[in-house]
Amino acid sequence: MADRKHRVIxxxxGFGGLAAAKALKRAxxxxxxxxxxxxxxxQPLLYQVATAALNPSEIAWPIRHLLRRQxxxxxxxxxxxxxxxxxxQVLLEDGSREPYDSLILATGAQHAYFGHDEWEPFAPGLKTVEDATAIRRKLLLALEAAERESAPARRRALLTFAIIGAGPTGVEMAGAIIELGRASIKGQFNTIDPHDLRVVLIEGGERxxxxxxxELSDYTLxxxxxxxxxxxxxxxxxxxDADGVSFGDKRIETKTIIWAAGVAASPVAEWLGIESDRAGRIKVAPDLSVPFMPDIFVIGDVASITREDGKPVPGVAPAAKQAGKHVARVIMRRLAGDATPLPFRYQHAGDLATIGKSSAVIDFGWLKLKGWFAWWVWGLAHIYFLVETRTRIVITLSWLWIYLSGQRSARLITHGMAPERKPLEEVDEN
Amino acid sequence: MADRKHRVIxxxxGFGGLAAAKALKRAxxxxxxxxxxxxxxxQPLLYQVATAALNPSEIAWPIRHLLRRQxxxxxxxxxxxxxxxxxxQVLLEDGSREPYDSLILATGAQHAYFGHDEWEPFAPGLKTVEDATAIRRKLLLALEAAERESAPARRRALLTFAIIGAGPTGVEMAGAIIELGRASIKGQFNTIDPHDLRVVLIEGGERxxxxxxxELSDYTLxxxxxxxxxxxxxxxxxxxDADGVSFGDKRIETKTIIWAAGVAASPVAEWLGIESDRAGRIKVAPDLSVPFMPDIFVIGDVASITREDGKPVPGVAPAAKQAGKHVARVIMRRLAGDATPLPFRYQHAGDLATIGKSSAVIDFGWLKLKGWFAWWVWGLAHIYFLVETRTRIVITLSWLWIYLSGQRSARLITHGMAPERKPLEEVDEN
Known part of the structure; x- marks a missing residue:
């Protein structure tokens, strides 16, 4: 082992880990x-899988494939x-160990229920491909069950969709669900009227x-x-619970609740035996290493980083990518014998969110866009950032198709058979 | 109910039921x-989902959507x-009943294990979208597990894929798996050599x-x-079992077995309380109605039909479609007051099968094609018969992409986490 190379695990x-690997290509x-x-x-397009606009394989690629030329x-x-x-050493589930010289932890976040983990079965979140297809199944099965339901109250509950949390994911889901529902109902269901459909977006904050x-919040609202x-x-x-959601002094009866309200970091702090903040994130040193563990770096949604102006670096894809590249640079400098600390400087590119099929809001800070023009910018930006050429072509075609025909192509219910009129939840477990 | 219309359930x-519904459009x-x-x-392209070439939604469409203009x-x-x-009346699982005047049963077939149902967990068949994604997961997880396996015997078993049954599905799976495996391995796995991969096709018959x-069997072999x-x-x-398959005096150690050997009709005979043949099919009258039950028709893979030359009508999509149209015609004639029996005449279009990426065999009876030209005919025929315009475009692009780049786009493992070195089956249950 005398002559072996520096080993980076x-x-x-995700965005952070992949960016770090790619930035180390020539190291x-x-x-x-x-x-x-x-x-x-x-992940930014995952809500489109959940609402049947895109296929899973259009927004997910084998990691091996992405790194095949490295x-x-x-x-x-x-x-x-x-x-x-x-x-x-990194410990694996099968008991084996992988030794490292430098370790980059980029394990991301999961949805979190603020101490109410018992809510999870009734209000799935949207973090993985499986989450997205499970939500798609839930949405489509609710329409199928409503078509067969004659009792007015049960029917209303089946046609009501609640989304909790009005950040970008919640807003995008709300817009996409109402469009999916209305487009699906048009000419395809016999007993459902488009006006029966209710989409309720519940937000704890004031906007x-x-x-x-x-001003963009107002426009979006x-x-x-x-x-x-x-x-x-x-x-x-x-x-x-399985039948609805309560907030303030209100109660909405609904069979479909989607959680878009909060995330918690994966248990990296536990692995390292150190402290984390309330959301499970680790406060890292300016160069993104863990304090007192200079060979371990934490990036992306697991890291808590404060910018020079005192604001936190947001948990978005560009921040994770920039952090991944930064850590690669730190490691390469150290290997070259330069140990002077290199602080991470986050460049905020802007915030984007779509509101339905042809409207969006974009906040660049210095420039604010809204409406159809913002939607086109949003679409082009997302197509640009997709990892694969083929995907760019396919997604462009998919969006054009939906735009022109109003038809969503991925309206499949898999792992779900015919809904019974009895508990809908049981069907979802299949 | 005095003035109500004739009710067809x-x-x-599938191919039969949908064709019947469409043929009754003007009735x-x-x-x-x-x-x-x-x-x-x-279904003819389902093996391409199982081998990561196509997405489920490229070969499956909501029935509501297909019939939205009717x-x-x-x-x-x-x-x-x-x-x-x-x-x-037709009885539904939730206890409700749907009354009919004419009933068309087109419920298809499932894979069958010739009295060995205990084999099913180890050798999944390929009939549904879920079957296809489960097989895709199994194939890809075996490669991932092999990459991490150091024990030679276990590694060999992980890299061996057995397909049972050499009809079109078995042949197409064998060709596609060896291509998927070799293309995946190329540059993407570190410890696996393309020559380590074994695909074994086991057939009970002599060709x-x-x-x-x-002559086409010989060419394919x-x-x-x-x-x-x-x-x-x-x-x-x-x-x-979970570790391999035995046949003749041989035994092959493998972690991935795919069943393409036999099908059995769905339990329509039981529903009607009548006799079926060994494969569960019902012997129908020449007009495709059930003997002594003139208002009930059975079509597609559930029907056993003998042609004028004594040969059986095969269980293929064109046969089911033709039967669906025929039954629609019989019902319309009866409604018009014409009760003379109208015997079904099956027109055999030909048999097609692909052997890997650019070779196929086609048997039209009067004309036999093989090789790359047959592959192009096969591809064009399948694109032509796809139900949706958009799908034709997307599948054409997918195939061109695979043809030119060798990359399969749908290589996602969903509902499956990292393989352990211990029992692979447990992972698949996730």
Whole structure:
């Protein structure tokens, strides 16, 4: 082992981990990228899989495939269970250990229920491909069950869709669900009237898209209401079960609740035996290493980073990518013998969100866009950032098709058979 | 109810049921099409989903969507549990009943294990979208597990893929798996050599594609062997478990077995309380009605029909479509007061099968094609018969992409996490 190369282990093949691996392409190191899934996921478009506009494979690619032209990386599909910082080893579920010289932890976040984990079965979140197809199944099965339901109250509950949290994901889901529902109903269901459909967006704060400029929040709110979405602001959810959701002094009977309200970092702090903030994130040093563990870096949604102006770096794809590249640079500098600390500087590109089929809001800070023009910019930006050429072509065609025909192509219910009139939840477990 | 229209219930939205519904478009009837799934599936291309070339939604479309422009049909996503022929009602799982005047049973077939149902967990068949994505997951997880396996025997078993049955599905799977495996391995796995991959096709009969002309069987056999597929003829499988398959006096250790050997009709005979043949099919009258039950028709894979020359009508899509149209014609004639029996005449169009990426065999009877030209005819024929315009475009692009780049786009493992080195089966249950 005398002459072996510096070994970099990256845990997580999301935006951060992948960017770090790619930025180390020309470095004289051996990289092992470990992920428990075989694919990198373009999460910003996941809501379009959940609402039947796109196919899973249009926004997810095998990590091996993405790194096939990079010789210094080995991809391992495995589940990490811990880190032994003393012996510099990553522990895998099957009991084996992978030694590292530098470790990059980029394991991302999951949805979190603010201490109400019992809500999860009734209000799935949207983080993985499986989450998205499960929500798609739930949405489509609710329409199928409503078509067969004659009792007015049960029928109303089946045709009511509640989304909790009005950040970009919640807003995008609300707009897409009302369009999916109305387009599906048009000419395809016999007993459902488009006006029977209710989409309710529930937000604890005082405005939708709280990270955007207030004028864009106002515009989004007005747009959503014009589309028919009921928006309930300033209410925290107090109860939630198989039949509905309670907030403030209201109660909505619904069979479909989607959670877009909060995330928590994966358990990296536990692995390292150090402190984390309330959301499970680790406060990192300016160069993104873990304090007192200079060989371990934490990036993306697991890292808590404060910008020079005191604001936190947001949990978005560009931030994770920039952090991944930064850590690669730090490692290469150290290998070249330069140990002077290199602080991370985050460049905020802007915030984007779509509101339905042909409207969006974009907040660049210095420039604010809204309406159809913003939608085109949003679409072009997303197509540009997609990882694969073929995907760019396919998604462009898919969107054009939906735009022109109003038909969503991926309206498949898989792993779900005919809904019974009895408990809908049981059907979903199939 | 005095003035109500003649009510036709169609059970099953496959090729037969859908053709019947469409052929009744201009009839003065009320149609209810019942299926326990929400989609029609283009089964001839299902093996391409299983081998990561196509997405599920490229070969499956919501039945509602396909029939959206037809006003006299109502689509019901529901599970049929029986037929009450005396009161002319179809029984649904939730206890409700749907009355009919004419009933068309087009419920298709499932894979069958010749009395060895205990083999199913180890050798999944390929009939539904879920079957296809489960097989895709199994194939891709085996490669991922092999990449991490150091014990030679276990590694060999992970890299061995057995297909049982050398009809069109078995042949197409064998060719596609060896191409998927070799293309995936190329530059993407570090420890696997393309020559480590073994694909074994096991057939009980004396030749592959037994329904084709012998010269095409010979050509196919030679092509498969040239591609590296091991073909074992004249051996029935005698045992099968999680670790391998036995046939004749041989035993192959493998972690991935795919069943393409036999089908059995769905339990329509039970519903009607009548006799069926060994494969569960019902011997129908020349007009495709059930003997002594003139208002009930059975079509597609559930029907046993003998042609004028004494040969059986094969269980293929064109036969089901022709039968669906025929039954629609019989019903319309009866409604017009003409009760003279109208015997079904099957027109055999030909048999097609692909052998890998650019070779195929086609048996028109009067003309036999093989090689790359047959592959182009096969491709064009399938694109032509796809139900949706958009799908034709997308599939054409997908195939061109695979043809030119060798990359399969749908190589996602969903519902499956990192493989452990221990039992692979457990992982698949996720």
């Amino acid at each position: 990256i845990v997580g093949g 004289d190191v051996d990289i092992v990228l470990i992920d428990r899934r075989n694919h990198h996921l373009f 010789d210094n990386v080995r991809v391992l599909m495995a589940t990490v269970t811990g880190v032994d910082a003393a012996s510099r 939708v898209l709280p990270n955007f400029a207030p 007005a747009s959503l209401r014009r589309m028919g979405v009921e928006v309930e602001l300033g209410h925290m959810v107090s109860a939630l | 169609i059970v099953g939205g 003065d009837v009320d149609i209810v099409l019942i299926d326990r799934r929400n989609h029609h599936l283009f 006003d006299n049909v109502r689509v019901l996503m529901a599970t049929v549990t029986g037929v009450d022929a005396a009161s002319r 592959v594609l037994p329904n084709f002309a012998p 030679a092509s498969l062997r040239r591609m590296g597929v091991e073909v074992e003829l004249g051996h029935m499988v005698s045992a099968l």
